[in-house]
Amino acid sequence: MLLPMSRNPEEPVYNRIEEARTSQGLSRQELADKVGVHYQTIGYLEREEYSPSLVLALRIAKSLNQEVSELFSLTQFKKGK
Amino acid sequence: MSKKNKIYWFEGVTEKGVKALLSDENSKYKWLRPQRNRRVLVVLMALGLISVAMGSYWPTLKTNLKLSDGTLVVVYSVTAIFVIFAVLGGYTLLRISVRSIADAPDELLDERQIKVRNTSVRYAYYAMGYIVLALLSLMFFGPELKMFQPEGNDGSYLVIATLFTYASMPSMVMAWREQDI
Numbered sequence: 001m002l003l004p005m006s007r008n009p010e011e012p013v014y015n016r017i018e019e020a021r022t023s024q025g026l027s028r029q030e031l032a033d034k035v036g037v038h039y040q041t042i043g044y045l046e047r048e049e050y051s052p053s054l055v056l057a058l059r060i061a062k063s064l065n066q067e068v069s070e071l072f073s074l075t076q077f078k079k080g081k
Numbered sequence: 082m083s084k085k086n087k088i089y090w091f092e093g094v095t096e097k098g099v100k101a102l103l104s105d106e107n108s109k110y111k112w113l114r115p116q117r118n119r120r121v122l123v124v125l126m127a128l129g130l131i132s133v134a135m136g137s138y139w140p141t142l143k144t145n146l147k148l149s150d151g152t153l154v155v156v157y158s159v160t161a162i163f164v165i166f167a168v169l170g171g172y173t174l175l176r177i178s179v180r181s182i183a184d185a186p187d188e189l190l191d192e193r194q195i196k197v198r199n200t201s202v203r204y205a206y207y208a209m210g211y212i213v214l215a216l217l218s219l220m221f222f223g224p225e226l227k228m229f230q231p232e233g234n235d236g237s238y239l240v241i242a243t244l245f246t247y248a249s250m251p252s253m254v255m256a257w258r259e260q261d262i
Contacts, residue, residue, distance in 0.1 A: 038193075041194070044193060050193050052192070056192055
């Protein structure tokens with residue numbers, strides 16, 4: 001039997017990290033360095049394959065000069081908002 | 082300025098070693114990153130481990146080689162050494178392929194990597210449980226079923242293979258499961 005892939009089976013946390021990051025001209029590596037995680041983790045977060053802890057969500061929001069509620073949501077963000 | 086390289090004896094890694102693998106600074110190992118290549122490595126490693134485990138039974142294999150007993154012993158010994166070193170090389174490549182995340186301590190990883198490592202170690206624990214159960218079953222039923230009766234089997238190959246399996250299982254699980262490392 002094959003083991004399941006490591007997708008997050010929990011309730012997804014939607015986010016606008018990629019949008020906020022690119023608007024500030026930051027690469028994944030640069031944001032990762034600011035937040036103190038590996039650049040692959042930023043990729044996983046942006047693809048919504050990993051839900052961050054509260055501490056990491058707060059650190060990302062601080063690094064992108066945004067409120068947590070502006071970046072993360074339990075419901076999908078409406079386009080253009 | 083070179084900072085002192087911290088050695089994690091229990092985990093078998095060094096701070097600089099893990100950081101170098103996490104940083105992509107060495108492009109020499111990029112070919113190990115795609116999941117397909119990592120899975121090929123896992124399969125080869127599994128075959129290598131099985132070969133080592135069966136080391137005691139190699140002399141019982143029938144071959145067409147017309148060699149003297151003394152020469153055959155040398156051939157088997159050299160082959161055994163080669164296979165063990167190949168498995169050792171495979172183990173090293175396997176650790177590199179998963180950036181040593183499977184063995185690294187918490188302080189060198191971020192929260193997602195810690196979660197991935199813990200999941201891999203959990204599955205490796207289950208897998209080792211089944212392997213040990215299978216080995217115990219073989220020990221219990223083996224003689225009665227007359228499955229293996231080689232001469233001079235002291236179980237040393239099986240012990241070496243089990244130790245390698247124990248050490249490499251978390252990396253094997255991680256290399257197989259993770260899409261991006």
